[in-house]
Amino acid sequence: MFHLILHTALLILAAFVIGCILGCLLRRILTAGQKSHETSVTSEARPTPAPAVDVPAPAAAEDVAPVEGPAEMPASAVATDADEAAARLAVLPADASNEEKADAMGERPQGLAAARGGAKDDLKRIRGIGRVNEGKLNDLGIFHFDQIAGWSASHAAWVNTFLAFPGRIEREDWIAQAKILAEGGETEFARRVDKGEVATSRNDSSES
Numbered sequence: 341m342f343h344l345i346l347h348t349a350l351l352i353l354a355a356f357v358i359g360c361i362l363g364c365l366l367r368r369i370l371t372a373g374q375k376s377h378e379t380s381v382t383s384e385a386r387p388t389p390a391p392a393v394d395v396p397a398p399a400a401a402e403d404v405a406p407v408e409g410p411a412e413m414p415a416s417a418v419a420t421d422a423d424e425a426a427a428r429l430a431v432l433p434a435d436a437s438n439e440e441k442a443d444a445m446g447e448r449p450q451g452l453a454a455a456r457g458g459a460k461d462d463l464k465r466i467r468g469i470g471r472v473n474e475g476k477l478n479d480l481g482i483f484h485f486d487q488i489a490g491w492s493a494s495h496a497a498w499v500n501t502f503l504a505f506p507g508r509i510e511r512e513d514w515i516a517q518a519k520i521l522a523e524g525g526e527t528e529f530a531r532r533v534d535k536g537e538v539a540t541s542r543n544d545s546s547e548s
Contacts (some may be wrong), residue, residue, distance in 0.1 A: 428444040428445075429441055429444045429445060429501075432444060438501065438502050438503075438504060439502060441501050441502075442498045442499070442501040442502040443498070444501075445497045445498060445500070445501040446493075446494040446495060446496070446497030446498035446499075446500075446501065447492070447494040447495055447497075447498055448480075448495070448498050449480070449482065449487065449490075449491055449495040449498065449499065450481075450487075451480050451481015451482055451487075452481045452482075452483060452484075452487070453481065454483075455483035455484070456483070456484065460478065460483035460484065461483060461484045461485050461521070462533070463477055463478075463482070463483075463485070463488070464533060464538075464540075464541035465521060465527075465529070465530040465533045465534070465541070466485075466488070466512075466514050466517045466518060466521070466529075466530075467512050467513070467514075467517060467527075467529040468508055468509070468511075468512030468514055469514070469541075470540035470541060471540070471541070471542075471543060473503055476502070476503060477499075480499075480502070484522070485518045485519075485521040485522035486518070486522040487518075488514055488515060488518035489515060489518040489519040489522045491509075491514075491515055496509040496510065496514075496515065517529070517530075
């Protein structure tokens with residue numbers, strides 16, 4: 341009876357030991373497989389690094405070619421029309437006539453052979469035009485307000501020079517006054533002329 345119990349106990353112990361050994365082996369096999377799978381998954385998920393590219397070093401300051409901007413215009417190339425006209429005037433002979441000087445400064449305005457309908461406008465109603473200058477304008481074929489109203493800057497430059505009063509037309513605003521009078525309007529100066537209050541605009545005056 342005792343031998344039977346001892347034999348059974350030994351079998352149970354042997355079975356337990358074998359079970360423990362088999363369990364350890366099985367655990368090691370499973371653990372190794374799981375690690376191998378995780379390594380494989382991690383390797384597939386990790387992006388492949390891009391190949392290295394050689395980036396050239398920044399060029400030294402002395403190696404960089406300067407960027408050339410537009411060349412500066414010489415002073416002579418930016419001369420104004422007035423400068424050019426003055427230069428043309430300077431080459432005229434000392435005894436040049438007013439008309440020759442005027443031709444160098446601008447363009448002569450178109451004149452008429454005679455006043456329209458034989459009745460000229462009273463140009464003395466324009467501030468800055470007296471009896472003498474009215475006569476000079478009439479000699480140029482300028483008889484009417486609308487003629488002066490249509491002058492360009494070049495025309496004004498020509499007449500300024502011809503009358504030997506540079507800048508007078510602009511200062512006294514002849515063209516704007518002429519436009520008003522040509523349309524039948526009146527200016528304060530024209531009203532004074534009509535009343536005989538402006539000595540230089542009276543026919544008995546010797547002033548311009």
